Amino acid sequence: MxxxxxxxxxxxxxxxxxxxxxxxxxxxxxxxxxxxxxxxxxxxxxxxxxxxxxxxxxxxxxxxxxxxxxxxxxxxxxxxxxxxxxxxxxxxxxxxxxxxxxxxxxxxxxxxxxxxxxxxxxxxxxLTPDQVTQLATLTGHLLRHIDTCPLARALRKS
Structure with missing residues (x-):
């Protein structure tokens, strides 16, 4: 579902x-x-x-x-x-x-x-300096997640 x-x-x-x-x-x-x-x-x-x-x-x-x-x-x-x-x-x-x-x-x-x-x-x-830090943290987190996500791995192989 x-x-x-x-x-x-x-x-x-x-x-x-x-x-x-x-x-x-x-x-x-x-x-x-x-x-x-x-x-x-x-x-x-x-x-x-x-x-x-x-x-x-x-x-x-x-x-x-x-x-x-x-x-x-x-x-x-x-x-x-x-x-x-x-x-x-x-x-x-x-x-x-x-x-x-x-x-x-x-x-x-x-x-x-x-x-x-x-x-x-x-x-x-x-952006404020704190927002730049938050942006870097969020993008880094999402990129690391995508690097290890089984769906992303499968899509890269197709």
Whole structure:
């Protein structure tokens, strides 16, 4: 038998879904209008920017919680645009390590201030320090739950 959401749970769920959608849309527009890149482009640039030795596609995917096919397609597009380069992995000849190109690094350097400002304006300026702590606690708790939830595991395998 289905255990329907209470009015309060439904209100919280709708708020979470709407918030996620609006943030993705608004941040996507900010990055696209300002720098001609998507949120996915920025996320890859940001992760590779923090990895001076580069990252393998599987490690990049794990850090972003993306499916391998999504990572591969995104990296292929970015490689074609000259934002990332790929080199043979020194420890595993079958593996490839991705790095930012100079163009990719310049784009990240140009896009980061506006993106961070948009995140601060849209999210953190509306919260007190205690609310930021609560948000971090709640999101961490939910992510840990999803990581161990049998339903989520089954869905990831399908």
């Amino acid at each position: 289905t255990q329907w959401l209470t009015d309060e749970e439904l209100h919280a769920w709708h708020g979470l879904v709407t918030l996620s959608s609006r943030l993705q849309t608004d941040l996507g527009r900010q990055l696209q209008d300002g720098h001609g890149i998507s949120v996915a482009d920025y996320e890859i640039l940001d992760r590779l920017g923090d990895a001076p030795d580069g990252l393998r596609a599987r490690d990049l995917g794990a850090s972003l919680d993306w499916e391998q096919s999504r990572v591969s397609h995104q990296l292929s597009r970015m490689h074609g645009r000259g934002l990332v380069t790929k080199k043979e992995c020194a420890t595993d000849r079958r593996g490839v390590v991705f790095h930012l190109t100079d163009t990719g690094r310049q784009l990240l350097t140009a896009a980061a201030p506006g993106h961070v400002n948009a995140v601060r304006t849209l999210v953190f300026n509306a």
